[in-house]
Amino acid sequence: MSAPVWQRRRAAAVDVWRQFRANRGALFGTAFIALLVLFSLLAPLLIDQRGLEVVTATGGSLEPPSGEYWLGTDESGRSVMLLTLWGARVSLLVGFAATLLSVVVGTLVGVVSAHFGGWISAVLMRITDFFLVLPALVLAAVLMAVLPTSMWTVIMAIGVTSWPTTARLVRAQTLSVESRPYIERSKALGGGHAHVIGKHVLPSVLPLVFANTTLVVGGSIIAESTLAFLGMSGPEISWGSMLDRANQSGAVTAGAWWYLLPPGIAIVLVVLSFTLVGRGLETVLNPRLKGER
Amino acid sequence: MTPLLELQDLGVTYRTADGDLEAVRGVDLTLQPGETLGVAGESGSGKSTVAASVLRLLPKSATVTGTVLLDGQDVGAMRWGTLRAARWSEASVVFQGAMHALNPVRRVGKQIAEPIRLHTDAGESEIDARVRELLGQVDLPAAKARAYPHELSGGQKQRVMIAMALACDPRLVIADEPTTALDVIVQAQVLDLLGTLVEQRGIGLVFITHDLSVLASTCSRIAVMYQGRIVESGDAKEVITAPRHEHTAALAAAFPEVGDPGSRYAPATAEPLPEEGERDPQQPVLLSARDLRVHFRDRTGATVAAVNGVDLDVRRDEIVALVGQSGSGKTTLARTLLGLQRPTSGAVYYDGGPVPVSTSGLRDYRRRVQLVLQDPSSALNPRHTVYESVAEGPRIHRLGGDERDRVVRALEAAELRPAEQYLTRLPHELSGGQRQRVVIAGALALDPNVLVADEPVASLDASVRGEILGLLLRLRRQLGLAGLVITHDLGLAWNVADRVAVMYRGELVEVGAVEQVLLEPRHDYTGALLAALPSAGRDDARHEC
Structure with missing residues (x-):
């Protein structure tokens, strides 16, 4: 029995990929992200980490790009290119982890609230509203001040502030699925809450959640950079903290554009890629958007 | 005299992703002022396409051949401005589904x-x-x-x-299924109104429907469409009483006349029904409701009694039809019987004991009493194959034995043969009737004792209707399955039911054997329902159009 089911799922996946492929922007984004993820995983093997330490760095302070340092050096003499490449690790990790947190919480709250309705929904939605109106940056700043300064606090701060939109989206989609007669049939067959949610609701909600997830990753990376730029980050090298240090070390007045542009452009490219992929997936997976094209 | 509307060799082809689809082929029709022409056919027979082509309301993907003459003018050759002027002031359309x-x-x-x-x-x-x-x-x-x-x-x-x-x-009105979504009493009012307008103002009316009995009481001439062609046309009474084409006969048989002994226990089905065995009139009561009440609060906070003190028994080996207008509380009653809706007061009994309210008790109960929904196209999860849909119930109840075997048996019992051929299909690959059979198979997979069917044939085509009703009757005769069929269609009750319960404003106003209730109604409301039925033979005097 399972053979035809897998066959059908594979056919569906092939179909999604075919439609997705037609979108050039999304394809470019996918390729870029795949490359970056691969590189970030392999970075410790490719990069000599001594070049990242202030004490072992070999270059002079704020050297312009040259044959030895393609993108110049920072105020401590480290290669900006190495820092930028290494920074991708933190940015991606924070982006993915915060998104995972946000999507899991958001999906759970959304599905539970829509499925059970009544006072459970009322309470959950008021909590969602509370987090929705909370200024995200301020909450994150407060959390950073209260909790120990580390990358994991940044992840939590971003995750906690970005789940409400996912919850709203999932709730709306769940409500629309639950109003279909096949849910009633499933209940009449004796299906309990777990059955209805697991067999009928989640399979039709998850594609949309997946498309939303890619968009959230981009947002999370921006949030991480913003927090780091404002000085709220762990000791790890990230694009945001590079910009922060460049700002504090007088790179701007010194005209050291090679210190500012690489992390900035990296942020733009990564976020743009995630947005392109997310939009591309959304047009393929969201039935509402499909009809309008 | 120029005819009001003349279609000459009309053909319409839709361009689709899977090649060209000929929706209408070689249709010739004429309509004189003051005349009513009925166009009958099933969904997909091209009748609505014919209607849309008169005012060139077809989508861009359609190619029209042949000519449409509206009051002697060729609609196809009209300039945009002339056509716009002709729309509504010359000819107008009453669209299907007033709600939308x-x-x-x-x-x-x-x-x-x-x-x-x-x-x-x-x-x-x-x-x-x-x-x-x-x-x-x-x-x-x-x-x-x-x-x-x-x-x-x-x-x-x-x-x-x-x-x-x-x-x-306008001089021409095209009514595209104007009464399909309405219940009998409202339908009778709308039909009366259209008939009067034709008579008084001398307009021409083209009346499109799938229900031949409606046409019989409104129209002077009928054309029957099948697969894009007109297969039969002529005087209304002749077409209905002496159909020449087999499709017309199927359409006519699908709407049986209440009181006709030939259609009692005889839905229009191709497969023979098993002989009625010995029936014990004192079968045990399986499902019953005692003084059941369900109240809702409406927007203003006032209490509405959807079900207001209902007592009802369903016995083993018996089909009970619950009839009534929309809004009479039929569906709420069914949902309450199934435990999908909590009663405000009163109780439901199954096999002598009250229906439990605990989750596990209710699950056990639902194995015994199963539901068949009105619209099979939305009652199946579009992502699940036939196999998964049918196996859903057994999996929930963790029924032992070979799952595949159980599914195949259920599909065979629902007359989807050979069952293996359907297992891997998805709902959108099936026809409406096949989908309803899958829903029924899903219920049968649990070996239930009672089947509650909420308008099981209301959204199906006429020819499929008889087959599904035949299946219900066969299941009763072969398995002794008890059925509660909710319907607004008295002909259905006449076709398959043993007893009828008439519901009006949340109360059962009349309960009894089919023959007794439908032939000698005691309550005024039952009488009104019966009088509103359009009928082929009975009251010829109602409209001479």
Whole structure:
């Protein structure tokens, strides 16, 4: 029995990929992200980490790009290119982890609230509203001040502030699925809450959640950079903290554009890629958007 | 005299992703002023395409061949401006599904006035007077002009649609399934109204429907369409009483006449029914309701009694038909019997004991009493194969044994043969009748004792209707399955049921054997339901159109 089911799922996946492929922007984004993820995983093997330490760095302070340092050096003499490449690790990790947190919480709250309705929904939605109106940056700043300064606090701060939109989206989609007669049939067959949610609701909600997830990753990376730029980050090298240090070390007045542009452009490219992929997936997976094209 | 409408060798082809689809082929029709022409056919027979081609309302993907002459003028050759003028002032359409054809955020008076504004340069006061006059013609108080569509009932909305169609004094009205979504009593009112308008104003009416019995009482001539062609046309009574084409016969048989002994226990099905065995009149009561009440609160906080003190018994080896108008509380009663809705007071008993309220007890109960929903296309998860849909129940109840074997047996019992061929199909690859069989198979997979079917054939085509009803009757005779069939269709009760319960405003006003209730109704409401039935033979005097 399972053979035809897998066959059908594979056919569906092939179909999604075919439609997705037609979108050039999304394809470019996918390729870029795949490359970056691969590189970030392999970075410790490719990069000599001594070049990242202030004490072992070999270059002079704020050297312009040259044959030895393609993108110049920072105020401590480290290669900006190495820092930028290494920074991708933190940015991606924070982006993915915060998104995972946000999507899991958001999906759970959304599905539970829509499925059970009544006072459970009322309470959950008021909590969602509370987090929705909370200024995200301020909450994150407060959390950073209260909790120990580390990358994991940044992840939590971003995750906690970005789940409400996912919850709203999932709730709306769940409500629309639950109003279909096949849910009633499933209940009449004796299906309990777990059955209805697991067999009928989640399979039709998850594609949309997946498309939303890619968009959230981009947002999370921006949030991480913003927090780091404002000085709220762990000791790890990230694009945001590079910009922060460049700002504090007088790179701007010194005209050291090679210190500012690489992390900035990296942020733009990564976020743009995630947005392109997310939009591309959304047009393929969201039935509402499909009809309008 | 020039005919009002003349179709000559009309053909319509739709360009689709899977190649060209010939929706209409070589259709010839003529209509004189003051005449009513009925066009009958199943979904997909091309009847709505014919209607749309008269005013060139077809989508861009359609190619039209042949000619359409509207009052002697070729519609196909008309310039855009002329065509626009012809739409609504020459000919107008009463669209199918009044619920969706009205704009929900505009008052109906404004919507009726819209074509008048577009086609004439009448002043505000003139328009107001005209709208009032039109509402009067369709028997609605003038004050309703200020109502929004959601404040009107289905029948009232349909009448607004008719008023809109009449707004510019057209000479031709095309009514596309104007009564399909309405229940019998409202349907009778709308049909009366259309008949009167044809008589008084000498307009031509093209009446499109899948229900031959409706045409019999309204039309002078009938054309039956099948697969894009007209297979039979002629005098209304002749076509219905002595159909020449087998498809016409199938359509006519699908709407049986209440009181005709030939169709009692004999739905129009191709497969023979098993002989009725010995029936013990004192079978044990399986499912019963005692003084059941379900109250809802409406928007204003007032209490509405959807089910108001119902006592009902369903015995083993018996089909009970629960009939009544929409809004009479039938569906709420069914949902309460199944434990999907909590009663406000009263109780449901199964096999002598009260139906449990605990989750596990209720799950056990649901194995015994199963539901078949009205619209099979939405009752199946579009992502699940037939196998998964049918196996859903057994998996929930962790029934032992070979799952595949159980599924195949259920599909065979629901007469989807050979079952293996259907296992991997998805709902959208099946026809409406096949989908309903899958829903029934899903219920049968649990070996239930009672089947509750909520309008099981209302959304199916006429020829499929008889097959599904035949299946219900066979299941009863072969397995002794008890059935509670909820319907607005008295012909269905006559076809398969043993007893009828008539529901009116939340109460059962009459319960008894089919013959007794339908032939000698005691309650006024039952009488009204019966009188509203359009009938082929009985009252010829009602409309001479």
